[in-house]
Structures are given as C-alpha cells and as structure tokens.
Amino acid sequence: xxxxxxxxxxxxxxxxxxxxxxxxxxxxxxxxxxxxxxxxxxxxxxxxxxxxxxxxxxxxxxxxxxxxxxxxxxxxxxxxxxxxxxxxxxxxxxxxxxxxxxxxxxxxxxxxxxxxxxxxxxxxxxxxxxxxxxxxxxxxxxxxxxxxxxxxxxxxxxxxxxxxxxxxxxxxxxxxxxxxxxxxxxxxxxxxxxxxxxxxxxxxxxxxxxxxxxxxxxxxxxxxxxxxxxxxxxxxxxxxxxxxxxxxxxxxxxxxxxxxxxxxxxxxxxxxxxxxxxxxxxxxxxxxxxxxxxxxxxxxxxxxxxxxxxxxxxxxxxxxxxxxxxxxxxxxxxxxxxxxxxxxxxxxxxxxxxxxxxxxxxxxxxxxxxxxxxxxxxxxxxxxxxxxxxxxxxxxxxxxxxxxxxxxxxxxxxxxxxxxxxxxxxxxxxxxxxxxxxxxxxxxxxxxxxxxxxxxxxxxxxxxxxxxxxxxxxxxxxxxxxxxxxx
Amino acid sequence: xxxxxxxxxxxxxxxxxxxxxxxxxxxxxxxxxxxxxxxxxxxxxxxxxxxxxxxxxxxxxxxxxxxxxxxxxxxxxxxxxxxxxxxxxxxxxxxxxxxxxxxxxxxxxxxxxxxxxxxxxxxxxxxxxxxxxxxxxxxxxxxxxxxxxxxxxxxxxxxxxxx
Numbered sequence: 001x002x003x004x005x006x007x008x009x010x011x012x013x014x015x016x017x018x019x020x021x022x023x024x025x026x027x028x029x030x031x032x033x034x035x036x037x038x039x040x041x042x043x044x045x046x047x048x049x050x051x052x053x054x055x056x057x058x059x060x061x062x063x064x065x066x067x068x069x070x071x072x073x074x075x076x077x078x079x080x081x082x083x084x085x086x087x088x089x090x091x092x093x094x095x096x097x098x099x100x101x102x103x104x105x106x107x108x109x110x111x112x113x114x115x116x117x118x119x120x121x122x123x124x125x126x127x128x129x130x131x132x133x134x135x136x137x138x139x140x141x142x143x144x145x146x147x148x149x150x151x152x153x154x155x156x157x158x159x160x161x162x163x164x165x166x167x168x169x170x171x172x173x174x175x176x177x178x179x180x181x182x183x184x185x186x187x188x189x190x191x192x193x194x195x196x197x198x199x200x201x202x203x204x205x206x207x208x209x210x211x212x213x214x215x216x217x218x219x220x221x222x223x224x225x226x227x228x229x230x231x232x233x234x235x236x237x238x239x240x241x242x243x244x245x246x247x248x249x250x251x252x253x254x255x256x257x258x259x260x261x262x263x264x265x266x267x268x269x270x271x272x273x274x275x276x277x278x279x280x281x282x283x284x285x286x287x288x289x290x291x292x293x294x295x296x297x298x299x300x301x302x303x304x305x306x307x308x309x310x311x312x313x314x315x316x317x318x319x320x321x322x323x324x325x326x327x328x329x330x331x332x333x334x335x336x337x338x339x340x341x342x343x344x345x346x347x348x349x350x351x352x353x354x355x356x357x358x359x360x361x362x363x364x365x366x367x368x369x370x371x372x373x374x375x376x377x378x379x380x381x382x383x384x385x386x387x388x389x390x391x392x393x394x395x396x397x398x399x400x401x402x403x404x405x406x407x408x409x410x411x412x413x414x415x416x417x418x419x420x421x422x423x424x425x426x427x428x429x430x431x432x433x434x435x436x437x438x439x440x441x442x443x444x445x446x447x448x449x450x451x452x453x454x455x456x457x458x459x460x461x462x463x464x465x466x467x468x469x470x471x472x473x474x475x476x477x478x479x480x481x482x483x484x485x486x487x
Numbered sequence: 488x489x490x491x492x493x494x495x496x497x498x499x500x501x502x503x504x505x506x507x508x509x510x511x512x513x514x515x516x517x518x519x520x521x522x523x524x525x526x527x528x529x530x531x532x533x534x535x536x537x538x539x540x541x542x543x544x545x546x547x548x549x550x551x552x553x554x555x556x557x558x559x560x561x562x563x564x565x566x567x568x569x570x571x572x573x574x575x576x577x578x579x580x581x582x583x584x585x586x587x588x589x590x591x592x593x594x595x596x597x598x599x600x601x602x603x604x605x606x607x608x609x610x611x612x613x614x615x616x617x618x619x620x621x622x623x624x625x626x627x628x629x630x631x632x633x634x635x636x637x638x639x640x641x642x643x644x645x646x647x648x649x650x
Contacts, residue, residue, distance in 0.1 A: 050558045052543075052569040055551040112562055114555050252575040 022141040022151045024200040025134065026158055031193030032097055032130060033159030034166035038186035039104060039123060040262045041170040044255045045179025047116045053246050056117075057366055060242075063121040064363045067128075068356060089140070092133035093197040100126045101190035108183035128355045136347035141200070148335045153273050153328050160270035167263060218338050218350070222286065225393060226333040227350055229289040231357035232386045233319075233326045236296055237265075238361030239379055240319050244312050246365070247372035257309050264313045265320035272324020279325060285332040290390045292326035297383035304376035315376070410440035410481045417474065426470040430458045433477035437484075444484035454480065510604075512556030513632045515549075515595055518608045518622050519557070521634055523565075525618070526610040528591050536566040538590040540576035542646060543569075544607055545597030573647045577611075584647055585613040594619075594646045603635060609643055614650075617643035 048056070100123055107119040135152070142151055166189070170182050248258050279288045299318040303311035334350075370378065413436035421429035437454055440446050454476055461469035519539065523530060530537035539561070543549045554569045561567050570576055576592045577584050586592045596607030602625075609619040620638035627633050 047555065047558065050566075050568055051551055051554045052549075052571045054571050055548060055554055055569065059551060112555070112559055114552065250571055250575055252577075 022138055022143075022147070022155075024196075025138065025141065025151075025155060027196035028093060028097065028193050028200070029134070029155045029159045030162040031189045031196060032100075033163040035100065035104065035186040035189035035193065036127065036159075037163035037167040037266065038170045038182040038189070039100075041167060041174070041259055042107075042111070042179040042182040042186070043120070044259045045174070045182075046111045046120070047113070048245075049249065049255050049258075050112065053250055057369070059114075059117050061363065061366050063117055064359055064366060067121055067125050068359050087202040089133065089137040090197055090200055090202075093130065093137070093200070094194050096126045096130035096133060097190050097197060098194035100130075101187045101194060104183045104187040104190060108180040108187070111179055111183075128358070132348055132351040132355060135351045139347060146335065149328060149331045152331045153276065156324060156327070157270065157273040160266060160273065163266050164263075164270065167266070218334075220337050221397065222333055222337045223350075225286060225390065226289055226330045227353060229286075229293055229386070229390060230326050230330045231354050232293055232383065233296075233323050234354050235357040235361035235364075236300075236379060236383055237319055237323055238358040238363075239365045239375075240296075240300075240315060240361075241265075242362050242365035243370065243372070243375045243379070244315065247307060247375070248309075248312060251307075251372070253309060257312070260309075261312050261316045264316040268317040268320025268322075269324040270320075271317075272321045272328070275321065276325045276328035280328070280332060285329040285336065286390070286394055288329040289326050289333075290387055290394070292322040292329065293383055293390065294387040295322045297380050297387060300376045300380035300383065304373045304380060307372045307376065410436045410443070410484065413439055414478060414481050417477065421470075421474060426467060426474075427462055427465075430461055430470050430473050433474050434458050437477050437480045440481045440484040446480055446484050450480060508550065508552040509556065509630070510626075510632070511550075511553045511598055512560065513630065514598055514604050514606060514624055515553065515557050516560045517624060517632050517634055518595065518606055519561070519593060521622070521638070522593050522608045522610045522620070523591060525620070526591055526612065528612060530565070530589065530591065535589070536564070538587070539565045539567045540586065540590060540592045541567060541569045542571075542573060542576070542592065542594050543596075544594040544609065544644075544646075547597050549595065577647050579650070583613040583615065584650065586611065592646060604632065608638075609646055611643070611646045614647060617646065619643045 103119055103123045103126060107116065107123065110116050110119055134155075138151055138155070139148060142148055170185075173181050173185065244261060245258055248261065276288070279291065283291070296315065296318045299311075299315045303315045365375065368375065368378075413432055417429045417433040417436060420432055434455060437446060437451060441448075441451055454473065457469065457476065458473045460466075461473050519541075523539070541549075541554075541557070549569065558567045558569075568575070573592070576586050576590065578587070592611040594607075594609035594611070599605040604622075604624045606622050606624070607619060608622060609617065611617040619641045621641060622638045623635045624632045625635050
C-alpha cells in the first residue's frame with residue numbers, strides 16, 4: 001500500500017475516532033498493535049523457553065536496567081521535540097515504529113542466540129517510546145479537547161482489535177513456519193505503521209499556551225493522585241509479566257499457556273475500553289482508578305492461594321482490564337483538571353513516569369526471586385495498600401476541600417487568570433487576576449495601598465491596551481497572592 | 488542518542504564469548520549425544536521436535552552462554568530446554584514421576600578439566616529408569632571433543648527424588 005492509499009485509509013477512518021484531528025493516528029495504531037501482537041507471539045519460539053530462568057536472570061536484569069536509562073533522557077526530550085519542531089511528533093512516531101521494524105527484522109535471525117536479549121529489549125524500549133510519544137501527541141492533535149478520552153479509548157480499542165486479528169493469524173503462521181516468520185511479518189506491519197505516520201497532519205509549534213498555566217494544572221493534586229494510581233497499575237503489569245512468565249516456565253507449563261496469558265492481558269485491555277465508559281457513568285475518574293487498582297489485588301490474592309493456568313489467565317485478564325480502565329480514568333482526570341495542557345512536554349513527563357513504573361515492577365519481579373505464591377501475595381498486598389491509600393486520600397480531600405475552599409480561591413482564580421492569558425485574552429486575565437488579589441485580601445493579609453496600586457495599573461493597562469503593562473499587572477497579582485499566603 | 492547507546496550495547500551484549508564457553512558447550516554436546524543414545528528412548532519418531540530437558544548436576548550450574556551454545560547446536564534435532572527444577576520436566580502427580588512422552592531429562596555435571604575433561608552425565612525417563620555415567624573426553628583437531636573409551640556407569644543419584 002503506498003502513501004496515497006494510506007492517506008485515503010485514514011480519511012476513511014477519521015470519523016471513527018470521534019475527532020478529525022487525531023484520525024490519522026488510527027492506521028499507525030492499528031499497524032503498530034498488529035506488529036506488537038506478532039512480536040509477543042514470537043517470544044514463544046525464543047530463547048526464553050530454552051534457557052534456565054536462574055541463568056537468564058542477570059542478563060534480563062541488565063537490560064531492564066538499561067531500559068530505564070533512555071527514559072531518564074527521553075522525559076525532557078520527547079516533549080520539546082513535539083512542541084518546538086513543526087511535525088516533530090512525526091519524527092517521534094516514525095523513529096519508534098520504524099525502529100521497531102528494523103529491530104524485528106534483526107531479531108528474526110537471533111531468536112536462539114544471546115543477541116535475543118538486547119534486541120528484544122530494544123523493541124520493548126521503542127514500544128515505550130511509541131506509547132509516550134503517542135499519548136503526548138494526542139492532546140495536541142484533537143480538534144476538541146473534550147474528545148481526548150473518546151479518542152484515546154477508540155485508539156486503544158482499534159489497537160486491541162487489530163492485535164487480536166494479528167495474533168490469530170500469527171497462530172496460523174506458527175503451524176507452517178517458525179517464530180522468525182512472525183517477526184518478519186511484524187517488521188512489515190511496523191513499516192506500514194511508519195509510512196502511515198507520514199499522513200499525520202503537521203501541527204505547528206505550540207506558542208500560545210502559558211507554560212505556567214499548564215504546569216499549574218498538570219501538577220494539581222487530582223492529577224498527581226491519578227498519575228500515582230496509573231503508575232501503580234503499570235508497575236503491576238510489569239511485575240505480572242515477568243513473575244507469572246517465570247512461574248509458568250518453572251512449573252513446567254507449556255509455552256502456549258504463556259502465549260495465552262499474554263493474549264488474556266490483551267483481551268482484558270480490549271474489554272476495558274467498553275467497561276470504562278459504563279463505570280464513568282456511575283463514578284468519577286479517581287474512584288474508577290481506585291476500583292481498577294483493587295480488582296487485580298483480589299485476583300492476585302486468589303492466584304497466590306492456588307497458582308495454576310486458570311488463575312494465571314484470570315490474573316492477566318484482570319491486569320489488562322484494570323490497566324485499560326485505569327488509563328481511560330486517567331485521561332478523564334487530565335481532561336477535566338488540565339483543560340489547557342496541550343504541550344507534548346507536559347504529557348511526556350507524566351507518561352515517562354508511568355512507563356518507568358512498568359520497568360521498576362519488572363525489575364522487582366526478576367530481582368526478588370519470589371516463589372510464585374509469595375510474589376503474588378506481595379503484589380496483592382501492594383495493590384491493596386495503594387487502593388486503601390487512595391480511598392483515604394479521597395476521603396481526606398473531600399473533608400478538607402470544603403474547609404480550604406475559601407483559602408484556595410485566590411490561587412484558583414490566579415490559575416484561571418494564567419490560563420486565560422495563555423489563550424491570548426490578556427485584558428480578561430487582568431480582571432481575573434485582580435479578583436484573585438481581592439479574594440486574597442478577604443481571606444488573608446494584603447496591604448490596601450498595594451491593592452489600590454494594582455487596580456490603578458490594571459485600569460491603565462486596559463485603557464492603553466499595553467501588553468507589557470498587562471504582564472506587569474499579572475506578575476504583581478501573582479506576588480501579592482503569594483505574599484498573602486505566606487503571611 | 489540514548490537509543491543509539493542502547494543499540495551499541497545490544498551489539499556488545501551477545502557477541503564473542505570466552506573460549507572455555509565454546510569448549511564446555513562442545514563437551515556437553517558430545518555427552519548429550521551419548522546419553523540420548525544410551526537411554527534407548529526413541530526420540531526421533533516424534534512428529535514435533537523431541538524435547539531434551541537439561542538440569543545442572545553440579546553446584547556451579549551451567550552458564551547462560553554455554554546453554555545458548557548447546558541450544559544452538561541441536562536446533563535442528565532437539566528442542567533443548569535448560570531447567571532450574573525437576574518439576575519443569577516431570578509430572579510429579581503420575582506414578583513413577585515420568586517425563587512427558589517424547590522427552591528426556593538429562594543431568595550434566597561440572598566439567599573437571601585436566602589433560603582430559605571429566606564430566607558426569609545422567610539420563611532420566613522415570614524414577615526406575617535412570618542411569619549416571621562418568622565421562623572422560625579429550626580434544627581432537629583443535630576444538631572437537633571426543634569421549635575416550637566407555638563411560639563408567641554408576642548409580643543414578645536422583646535427578647528426581649523418589650516420592
């Protein structure tokens with residue numbers, strides 16, 4: 001299929017994502033997920049099942065540790081690339097999906113050699129880069145900010161569906177060939193994904209959003225709480241992948257069961273895209289995230305009591321489901337609490353933390369050498385503790401929220417002023433900033449002469465329509481509110 | 488930059504290995520072929536590749552590099568699987584604790600190297616069908632290891648404990 005054909009394909013699917021702006025991501029996601037499924041299936045025919053777990057552990061640990069390093073570098077890099085370079089987001093997706101095509105081709109000849117480990121981890125790292133890049137890109141692509149949750153949900157659903165189809169085809173390929181053919185086909189799919197990334201419309205450099213407003217929103221308590229919940233789920237996913245994989249191998253279970261466990265995780269992810277909207281009709285995002293954390297805690301406890309194929313499948317299904325539901329809840333919280341955050345860098349930081357959590361969970365599983373039931377009990381206890389701490393935090397927030405509402409009003413008004421300024425309406429921003437200082441004077445201590453000075457300057461700024469004077473007023477308002485809080 | 492570094496590390500991570508790893512792998516391959524032959528199990532008749540489960544007998548274990556070399560050496564004939572515990576290969580619920588049909592469990596000891604290499608090997612089909620042998624090998628033509636004479640048969644020391 002040439003680039004023109006792919007362009008027509010994404011035109012065809014634009015409405016299905018619910019937002020025209022992000023429509024071009026659909027074929028990239030579909031091809032990437034199909035390649036991902038074949039890559040996962042190819043591991044069944046890899047060295048993983050030929051060498052002993054204890055001998056492989058140091059090597060796996062080394063590469064997991066190495067996996068962390070790029071993320072430490074990528075956190076500050078991906079966002080600015082997306083923001084500053086027109087079409088920079090294409091470069092990130094092209095590099096990650098195209099890189100995976102090359103890596104899959106190389107891995108196809110190394111499934112039974114020591115090069116399997118580093119090359120497989122290169123593919124894993126590139127998958128994380130893709131995830132971080134895509135999730136950071138969606139907010140700047142959507143035409144309507146209210147579509148963020150829907151677009152992410154539909155992208156995940158399309159990816160899961162294409163992964164399931166590719167997985168079924170892959171099983172057929174394994175009947176007539178070996179696992180290396182799965183990687184060659186995956187390389188073709190990744191290649192198509194890279195080509196289709198070229199059809200994503202060019203988004204200009206983001207220049208009119210105040211970084212202060214964005215940073216204020218993205219570091220709010222709600223988003224911090226949601227990020228820690230999602231990071232906990234990703235940590236659990238990494239832990240389950242390695243701990244259950246090792247446990248199944250050392251208990252002599254066949255390779256197809258490990259493939260089925262991977263498939264159950266993907267199936268759970270697919271189901272999550274349908275369950276999440278239903279949950280959101282009844283609960284807010286934070287409560288949905290808490291439920292998502294507690295579900296695998298229960299299944300892990302069950303698997304700890306009696307570990308076998310069925311409980312392993314149920315646990316993988318629940319982790320996939322919880323991860324998907326948690327992701328949708330996280331998107332919902334971001335959409336509601338950070339309405340002005342569109343920069344790639346604002347999202348790349350969060351996404352990177354979440355992916356690093358996956359790596360940490362994996363490292364714990366490899367390093368700890370837990371017996372299967374102990375590892376699952378630890379996982380259950382950790383998720384339960386996270387779930388309970390989230391419930392307590394929500395209760396405390398609800399109780400304190402009413403008490404501190406008045407005290408935080410000046411800050412919330414100031415945030416609004418900065419957000420309004422970031423959209424370019426500086427006159428309105430000045431009005432809101434003055435209101436913030438007046439609110440601070442009501443609940444705190446602001447010298448009346450300074451408040452009068454602020455009002456005078458704001459009036460002059462409005463009459464002269466002077467942007468420099470407006471900026472000065474905004475800075476002064478910021479200082480007065482901060483001083484009032486300190487006092 | 489970080490990815491380039493990772494890729495470079497990938498190139499270094501699985502490249503050349505010390506000579507003794509190749510030597511140990513060659514010794515184990517020679518012993519494995521002999522043990523499969525002595526077990527009398529008809530592995531070649533199976534539709535899928537027959538499975539050789541291999542467990543280290545010695546306290547040092549078998550290094551990953553050696554395991555990979557052995558796996559690669561038999562990739563056309565056997566599905567070689569190194570294991571950490573016998574439960575990976577044996578159905579402990581069945582009477583006699585047999586290995587699956589079309590499979591063989593083999594134990595390989597540490598290699599004692601002097602002028603010739605000495606190594607123990609053991610095969611296991613079920614609790615009452617297991618034997619241990621002491622092998623002596625010497626190198627021929629630079630890198631080919633051959634078993635010298637007949638191995639010494641001894642009592643199997645229990646790859647799989649009797650229930």
